[in-house]
Amino acid sequence: xxxxxxxxxxxxxxxxxxxxxxxxxxxxxxxxxxxxxxxxxxxxxxxxxxxxxxxxxxxxxxxxxxxxxxxxxxxxxxxxxxxxxxxxxxxxxxxxxxxxxxxxxxxxxxxxxxxxxxxxxxxxxxxxxxxxxxxxxxxxxxxxxxxxxxxxxxxxxxxxxxxxxxxxxxxxxxxxxxxxxxxxxxxxxxxxxxxxxxxxxxxxxxxxxxxxxxxxxxxxxxxxxxxxxxxxxxxxxxxxxxxxxxxxxxxxxxxx
Numbered sequence: 001x002x003x004x005x006x007x008x009x010x011x012x013x014x015x016x017x018x019x020x021x022x023x024x025x026x027x028x029x030x031x032x033x034x035x036x037x038x039x040x041x042x043x044x045x046x047x048x049x050x051x052x053x054x055x056x057x058x059x060x061x062x063x064x065x066x067x068x069x070x071x072x073x074x075x076x077x078x079x080x081x082x083x084x085x086x087x088x089x090x091x092x093x094x095x096x097x098x099x100x101x102x103x104x105x106x107x108x109x110x111x112x113x114x115x116x117x118x119x120x121x122x123x124x125x126x127x128x129x130x131x132x133x134x135x136x137x138x139x140x141x142x143x144x145x146x147x148x149x150x151x152x153x154x155x156x157x158x159x160x161x162x163x164x165x166x167x168x169x170x171x172x173x174x175x176x177x178x179x180x181x182x183x184x185x186x187x188x189x190x191x192x193x194x195x196x197x198x199x200x201x202x203x204x205x206x207x208x209x210x211x212x213x214x215x216x217x218x219x220x221x222x223x224x225x226x227x228x229x230x231x232x233x234x235x236x237x238x239x240x241x242x243x244x245x246x247x248x249x250x251x252x253x254x255x256x
Contacts, residue, residue, distance in 0.1 A: 004029030193248025
């Protein structure tokens with residue numbers, strides 16, 4: 001897929017990794033629809049990226065009918081839809097047996113709903129539209145990029161819900177890619193390590209330094225632009241399909 005031909009929806013697109021992806025795609029000549037739930041940040045992102053290049057859509061990724069309608073509207077604004085990048089997610093931290101008792105089932109369910117079910121919901125709605133695109137080189141009609149986490153592989157204490165949700169994202173990547181291959185739609189996942197996001201920015205400097213020191217090389221937190229560059233590489237390289245790329249500086253999470 002040529003960079004200047006990208007017409008993509010980006011969930012979680014008004015901050016953090018999602019906004020970095022949107023910035024990168026627009027800088028390369030693409031257009032983006034930003035799906036999120038923060039109206040103020042959505043307006044700021046559109047003002048930065050330009051109204052001709054980006055539009056904000058308030059979206060609950062767990063709402064099936066709402067997502068389908070939003071993607072239809074996004075396709076109209078974009079003049080087509082050939083990319084979907086799922087960056088929306090929540091931490092959902094909490095112990096199975098905490099100080100106040102067992103984890104409420106609602107907390108586990110909410111994390112899985114946003115991170116896993118939300119990603120699937122957007123992916124299948126995007127695929128439903130992409131299947132009707134005119135095929136490009138190699139018959140490609142679209143690309144879906146999901147976001148997992150290294151916690152899908154080495155979940156820490158307190159990450160049972162989060163790790164389960166991200167492990168599900170990794171698990172659905174290959175079967176979805178296999179199924180959508182006949183439509184010329186690729187599916188890939190990125191599993192980032194510890195990245196510099198607004199959440200980390202609010203941590204004490206000592207905690208930030210400790211996190212950076214735990215990463216073998218380079219011993220620093222990942223930059224959102226590095227995530228965005230990986231998304232752009234996936235969009236360009238048609239032979240990337242059905243896999244998960246760890247983007248983590250060789251870090252492996254400790255138990256806690």
